[in-house]
Amino acid sequence: MIITTTGEAVRTAVDTAAEADWTCLVRRGMLHSECEAVEHWRLAPGAVLAATPRHGVEEAVLVLEGELGVSAASGEHSLGAGQLVLFPHGCAARLTAGSDPVRLISVRTLAAAVTDRLPPRVPELLRS
Template sequence: MIISTIGSTSRTRNGDEEIRWRSLARRGMLHSECESFDYVRLAPGTRFALRGREGIESAWFVVAGSGRLLEPDSDAPARALEPGELILLPDGKQGHLVSGDTGLELLWLAVMPRELSQSLPPRRPEL
């Protein structure tokens, strides 16, 4: 398993929009339901697509800042986000975040869907 800190982040910039991210942990075994655990920081006014990868479910936890969650396939109004909010994104669903005036800091946990992890052979820990 790879483990790191948020001390040094990668950066993507498009005009005034900026996304910083850092992988905090990645799975290292076939039988791990946890795919990855990442830190993401959005500059104020940044739009960020919550697409994920096929076969992965996501949990996004708002650590700091504010923003809005937009669901493209829904008539629901944008949902306000603040610290402590949790966004659950099942496999195949999408959403967009727009960070507020102070930006937005998130933790992203990506896991295998239950249907997939249940089909794996039983684990046999080795000491």
């Protein structure tokens, strides 16, 4: 069993002067899946995060608190608490915190273009 907390965040620089606190809750090696990471973010008002196509992942972002602006090829969108946005592999987007702080959960998984090239991952069954 692995227990993590959002209370010990790392301060990170983002694309603006505003700051963001980041906590990785789960990394790929901790799971038997193609999940790259599960992360908790606290964005200061005006903070900007970039989703870039070169990362090779698909990403789901769930807004927990605040208002998050999303700018992508499909246009400008505004998400509030409880709303989810999915970014397919190859999608570039900018996530911008509104006038209040934003808390969100990000789940990144490897794209099919990547996992199709990996050997199968089969769990080992241990006798007790």
